[in-house]
Amino acid sequence: MIPPTPLGMPDEDGSGEIARTDLSTPAVGRLSLYYRELHRLLDSGQTSTNSRDLAAMVNVSAAVVRRDLSSIGSVGRRGVGYDVESLANHIGAVLGSGVHWKAVMIGVGYLGNALLRYRGFERLGFSLAAAFDTDPAKIHQVVGSTKILPMDQLETVLREVKPELAILTVPSEQAKEVADKIVGLGIQGILNFAPTTLRVSSAVAVINVDLASELQQLAFRIQNG
């Protein structure tokens, strides 16, 4: 893996500091949204933007955008705003995009299948090196551009490919055992879709994705709106 530029060190072109190891989780989430919107602007040929427009795109206030961006050392120029490309590159460097991350997927059922076909991960620097499943009928199939391998090849492949990340899309009853196994094989971060709380070493980052819980929060907001 190309190591990420260490936070707090000058960025690649020496034009500024990539600051902050202490960004809050919501701030990191917003930076990721700015990054997505900046790339959309780039695709449409727009070269500059400002905090007010960025704010409208991600539904926060312009003050929040300015605070988020200044916390990573990006200050817009009065009357000019931000250069879209350099801001996208700067946020990307802070978030670790531009770094090549290797991921594997464990469990290629309905959800795993849909995720493997999604092309949006590559753009952010994530490649799905391999996928694993226990179902013999799925072994050696290629979904998207990723081959499904049997679980008995997990150890060999992880030791060889050295992925940093794993996407866990197995049934919840299997999640703990699989998580322990992949952590033992050097996985540093797990994106867990199984509806269960994983208890793994604190050195391993775990992000839980739970759409049911998001729906519940949405319903709560409407009910209490």
Ligand SMILES: NC(=O)c1ccc[n+]([C@@H]2O[C@H](COP(=O)([O-])OP(=O)(O)OC[C@H]3O[C@@H](n4cnc5c(N)ncnc54)[C@H](O)[C@@H]3O)[C@@H](O)[C@H]2O)c1
């Ligand atoms: N987070 C969310 O929003 C969300 C949404 C839908 C589903 N889910 C969860 O995602 C998981 C997958 O859902 P699905 O609908 O794709 O289920 P699925 O049953 O279609 O797929 C599960 C796959 O995991 C494989 N598997 C089972 N045990 C395994 C093991 N020990 N090692 C490797 N592979 C194994 C199965 O062969 C199957 O292919 C479930 O835990 C489900 O509850 C989460």
